[in-house]
Amino acid sequence: MSYAALATRTAVVTGAASGIGAATARLLAAGGARVALLARRTERLDALAAEIAAAGGQALAVTTDLTDQASVDAAVTTVHAAYGAVDLVVNNAGVMQPNPVTDGRLDEWTRMIDTNLTGVLRIVRAFTPDLTAAGGEGRTADLVNISSIASHVLFPDYAVYGATKAAVTQLSGALRTELGPRDVRVSVIEPGLTGTELSGHVENPVLREQLDGMFAAIPAMTAEDIADLIAYTVTRPRHVNLRHLVALPTRQA
16 A cells, blocks of 8 residues: 655654564665654664665664653653654564563563553654644644553453553543544554553563463464554544544454
8 A cells, every 4th residue: 555645744753663563664664754763772773774764765773762851851852852843653662571560570560551551642642742733734744652451451450550551542532522622633453462562561470471372372463563553543634633543453352
Protein backbone atom coordinates (compact mmCIF):
# COMPACT_ATOMS: atom_id res chain seq x y z
CA MET A 1 0.00 0.00 0.00
CA SER A 2 1.23 3.49 -0.83
CA TYR A 3 1.53 5.98 2.00
CA ALA A 4 2.41 9.01 -0.11
CA ALA A 5 0.36 11.24 2.22
CA LEU A 6 3.17 10.89 4.77
CA ALA A 7 5.50 13.01 2.64
CA THR A 8 4.37 16.21 4.35
CA ARG A 9 4.45 14.87 7.91
CA THR A 10 6.89 15.32 10.77
CA ALA A 11 6.72 12.46 13.26
CA VAL A 12 7.95 11.46 16.69
CA VAL A 13 8.14 7.75 17.51
CA THR A 14 8.98 6.59 21.03
CA GLY A 15 10.45 3.19 21.74
CA ALA A 16 12.07 3.46 18.32
CA ALA A 17 15.14 1.35 19.11
CA SER A 18 13.41 -1.94 18.32
CA GLY A 19 10.17 -3.76 17.58
CA ILE A 20 7.03 -1.84 16.67
CA GLY A 21 8.74 1.52 17.14
CA ALA A 22 11.60 0.76 14.77
CA ALA A 23 9.27 -0.80 12.19
CA THR A 24 6.96 2.21 12.37
CA ALA A 25 9.86 4.65 11.97
CA ARG A 26 11.08 2.79 8.89
CA LEU A 27 7.63 2.77 7.30
CA LEU A 28 6.86 6.43 8.05
CA ALA A 29 10.26 7.47 6.68
CA ALA A 30 9.76 5.33 3.59
CA GLY A 31 6.55 7.27 2.98
CA GLY A 32 8.50 10.52 3.11
CA ALA A 33 7.93 11.66 6.69
CA ARG A 34 10.70 13.20 8.76
CA VAL A 35 10.97 10.97 11.82
CA ALA A 36 12.45 11.72 15.23
CA LEU A 37 13.51 8.47 16.89
CA LEU A 38 13.18 8.51 20.68
CA ALA A 39 14.51 5.72 22.93
CA ARG A 40 17.19 5.05 25.50
CA ARG A 41 19.59 2.92 23.44
CA THR A 42 21.79 5.36 21.53
CA GLU A 43 23.63 2.81 19.40
CA ARG A 44 20.37 1.25 18.22
CA LEU A 45 18.93 4.66 17.35
CA ASP A 46 22.06 5.74 15.48
CA ALA A 47 22.05 2.52 13.47
CA LEU A 48 18.36 2.91 12.59
CA ALA A 49 18.82 6.56 11.61
CA ALA A 50 21.73 5.58 9.35
CA GLU A 51 19.66 2.76 7.82
CA ILE A 52 16.77 5.13 7.08
CA ALA A 53 19.12 7.73 5.61
CA ALA A 54 20.77 5.10 3.39
CA ALA A 55 17.31 4.23 2.07
CA GLY A 56 16.69 7.88 1.18
CA GLY A 57 14.65 8.84 4.24
CA GLN A 58 15.05 11.41 6.99
CA ALA A 59 15.52 10.38 10.61
CA LEU A 60 16.89 11.98 13.75
CA ALA A 61 18.21 9.87 16.64
CA VAL A 62 17.33 11.42 20.01
CA THR A 63 18.40 9.45 23.07
CA THR A 64 15.55 9.83 25.57
CA ASP A 65 14.51 8.32 28.88
CA LEU A 66 10.75 8.79 29.18
CA THR A 67 10.90 8.29 32.94
CA ASP A 68 13.09 11.42 33.27
CA GLN A 69 11.37 14.76 32.67
CA ALA A 70 14.65 16.56 32.00
CA SER A 71 15.50 13.99 29.33
CA VAL A 72 12.10 14.48 27.68
CA ASP A 73 12.48 18.27 27.80
CA ALA A 74 15.90 18.00 26.14
CA ALA A 75 14.47 15.70 23.47
CA VAL A 76 11.73 18.20 22.64
CA THR A 77 14.31 20.95 22.25
CA THR A 78 16.40 18.74 19.95
CA VAL A 79 13.43 17.73 17.80
CA HIS A 80 12.18 21.29 17.44
CA ALA A 81 15.66 22.59 16.57
CA ALA A 82 16.06 20.02 13.81
CA TYR A 83 12.55 19.64 12.42
CA GLY A 84 10.36 22.35 13.89
CA ALA A 85 6.86 21.45 15.10
CA VAL A 86 5.61 17.89 14.69
CA ASP A 87 2.16 16.75 13.54
CA LEU A 88 2.34 13.01 14.19
CA VAL A 89 3.20 11.33 17.51
CA VAL A 90 3.39 7.58 18.07
CA ASN A 91 3.55 6.73 21.79
CA ASN A 92 4.96 3.22 21.55
CA ALA A 93 7.55 2.81 24.31
CA GLY A 94 6.63 0.23 26.92
CA VAL A 95 7.89 -2.51 29.21
CA MET A 96 6.24 -5.74 30.37
CA GLN A 97 7.42 -7.38 33.60
CA PRO A 98 4.73 -9.81 34.78
CA ASN A 99 4.76 -11.41 38.20
CA PRO A 100 2.14 -12.26 40.83
CA VAL A 101 1.02 -9.14 42.67
CA THR A 102 1.68 -11.01 45.90
CA ASP A 103 5.39 -10.95 45.04
CA GLY A 104 5.25 -7.23 45.83
CA ARG A 105 7.73 -6.22 43.13
CA LEU A 106 7.58 -2.48 43.63
CA ASP A 107 10.62 -2.05 41.37
CA GLU A 108 8.77 -3.64 38.46
CA TRP A 109 5.53 -1.79 39.20
CA THR A 110 7.35 1.52 39.27
CA ARG A 111 9.17 0.87 36.02
CA MET A 112 5.99 -0.18 34.19
CA ILE A 113 3.92 2.73 35.50
CA ASP A 114 6.67 5.28 34.85
CA THR A 115 7.25 4.04 31.30
CA ASN A 116 3.87 2.78 30.12
CA LEU A 117 1.69 5.49 31.62
CA THR A 118 3.64 8.47 32.94
CA GLY A 119 6.01 8.28 29.96
CA VAL A 120 3.02 8.47 27.63
CA LEU A 121 1.72 11.50 29.53
CA ARG A 122 5.10 13.23 29.33
CA ILE A 123 5.09 12.89 25.54
CA VAL A 124 1.48 14.01 25.32
CA ARG A 125 2.27 17.12 27.34
CA ALA A 126 5.40 17.80 25.30
CA PHE A 127 3.87 17.65 21.84
CA THR A 128 0.17 18.50 22.27
CA PRO A 129 0.86 22.19 21.50
CA ASP A 130 2.38 21.16 18.17
CA LEU A 131 -0.56 18.91 17.36
CA THR A 132 -3.23 21.46 18.23
CA ALA A 133 -1.39 24.10 16.21
CA ALA A 134 -1.32 21.78 13.20
CA GLY A 135 -5.02 21.04 13.59
CA GLY A 136 -5.79 24.73 13.92
CA GLU A 137 -3.94 25.41 10.66
CA GLY A 138 -6.05 22.85 8.83
CA ARG A 139 -3.32 20.22 8.65
CA THR A 140 -3.62 16.59 9.66
CA ALA A 141 -2.58 15.96 13.27
CA ASP A 142 -2.33 12.53 14.90
CA LEU A 143 -1.63 11.12 18.33
CA VAL A 144 -1.35 7.33 18.28
CA ASN A 145 -0.99 5.46 21.58
CA ILE A 146 0.03 1.80 21.58
CA SER A 147 -1.83 -0.15 24.25
CA SER A 148 -2.40 -3.93 24.40
CA ILE A 149 -5.20 -6.46 24.52
CA ALA A 150 -4.05 -6.86 28.13
CA SER A 151 -6.04 -3.68 28.73
CA HIS A 152 -9.24 -5.75 28.61
CA VAL A 153 -8.20 -9.42 28.41
CA LEU A 154 -7.20 -10.72 31.82
CA PHE A 155 -4.04 -12.79 32.19
CA PRO A 156 -2.89 -14.20 35.55
CA ASP A 157 0.22 -12.45 36.88
CA TYR A 158 -0.04 -9.58 34.37
CA ALA A 159 -2.19 -7.40 36.64
CA VAL A 160 0.06 -4.33 36.82
CA TYR A 161 1.05 -4.44 33.14
CA GLY A 162 -2.61 -4.83 32.20
CA ALA A 163 -3.55 -1.95 34.49
CA THR A 164 -1.03 0.36 32.80
CA LYS A 165 -2.37 -0.56 29.38
CA ALA A 166 -5.99 -0.15 30.49
CA ALA A 167 -4.98 3.31 31.64
CA VAL A 168 -3.49 4.07 28.21
CA THR A 169 -6.69 2.96 26.49
CA GLN A 170 -8.83 5.02 28.88
CA LEU A 171 -6.52 8.01 28.56
CA SER A 172 -6.71 7.85 24.77
CA GLY A 173 -10.50 7.97 24.82
CA ALA A 174 -10.49 10.90 27.22
CA LEU A 175 -7.90 12.75 25.17
CA ARG A 176 -10.05 12.36 22.10
CA THR A 177 -12.85 14.27 23.83
CA GLU A 178 -10.39 17.11 24.50
CA LEU A 179 -8.37 17.12 21.29
CA GLY A 180 -10.92 15.96 18.72
CA PRO A 181 -12.77 19.29 18.79
CA ARG A 182 -9.40 20.90 18.03
CA ASP A 183 -8.94 18.72 14.93
CA VAL A 184 -6.37 16.40 16.49
CA ARG A 185 -7.07 12.72 15.91
CA VAL A 186 -6.38 10.39 18.84
CA SER A 187 -6.07 6.68 18.16
CA VAL A 188 -5.28 3.75 20.42
CA ILE A 189 -4.08 0.43 19.03
CA GLU A 190 -4.23 -2.75 21.09
CA PRO A 191 -2.07 -5.52 19.59
CA GLY A 192 -2.38 -9.14 20.57
CA LEU A 193 0.52 -11.60 20.35
CA THR A 194 3.30 -9.83 18.46
CA GLY A 195 6.91 -10.89 17.99
CA THR A 196 8.96 -8.07 19.55
CA GLU A 197 11.55 -7.63 22.29
CA LEU A 198 8.75 -6.92 24.78
CA SER A 199 8.62 -10.60 25.73
CA GLY A 200 12.32 -10.41 26.54
CA HIS A 201 11.47 -8.26 29.57
CA VAL A 202 9.84 -11.29 31.22
CA GLU A 203 12.24 -12.55 33.89
CA ASN A 204 9.95 -15.02 35.68
CA PRO A 205 10.98 -18.42 34.21
CA VAL A 206 7.50 -19.96 34.54
CA LEU A 207 5.81 -17.01 32.83
CA ARG A 208 8.55 -16.90 30.20
CA GLU A 209 7.90 -20.57 29.41
CA GLN A 210 4.17 -19.89 29.15
CA LEU A 211 4.80 -17.02 26.77
CA ASP A 212 7.18 -19.11 24.67
CA GLY A 213 4.46 -21.75 24.49
CA MET A 214 2.01 -19.17 23.11
CA PHE A 215 4.47 -18.16 20.41
CA ALA A 216 5.01 -21.83 19.54
CA ALA A 217 1.26 -22.48 19.30
CA ILE A 218 0.08 -19.31 17.55
CA PRO A 219 1.63 -17.68 14.47
CA ALA A 220 2.21 -14.22 15.96
CA MET A 221 1.92 -10.88 14.24
CA THR A 222 5.12 -9.03 13.39
CA ALA A 223 6.20 -5.53 14.33
CA GLU A 224 5.78 -4.68 10.64
CA ASP A 225 2.13 -5.74 10.79
CA ILE A 226 1.44 -3.19 13.53
CA ALA A 227 3.53 -0.52 11.80
CA ASP A 228 1.39 -0.99 8.69
CA LEU A 229 -1.75 -0.53 10.78
CA ILE A 230 -0.32 2.67 12.29
CA ALA A 231 0.59 4.03 8.87
CA TYR A 232 -2.87 3.20 7.56
CA THR A 233 -4.49 4.92 10.54
CA VAL A 234 -2.61 8.19 10.12
CA THR A 235 -3.12 8.41 6.35
CA ARG A 236 -6.93 8.43 6.35
CA PRO A 237 -8.66 11.67 5.32
CA ARG A 238 -8.20 14.17 8.16
CA HIS A 239 -11.92 14.10 9.05
CA VAL A 240 -11.74 10.32 9.71
CA ASN A 241 -10.43 9.13 13.09
CA LEU A 242 -9.84 5.41 13.59
CA ARG A 243 -10.14 5.81 17.33
CA HIS A 244 -9.76 2.29 18.77
CA LEU A 245 -8.24 -0.65 16.94
CA VAL A 246 -7.66 -4.18 18.21
CA ALA A 247 -5.33 -6.39 16.14
CA LEU A 248 -4.98 -10.11 16.82
CA PRO A 249 -3.25 -13.00 15.12
CA THR A 250 -5.91 -15.00 13.30
CA ARG A 251 -5.50 -17.97 15.64
CA GLN A 252 -5.59 -15.96 18.88
CA ALA A 253 -9.02 -16.05 20.52
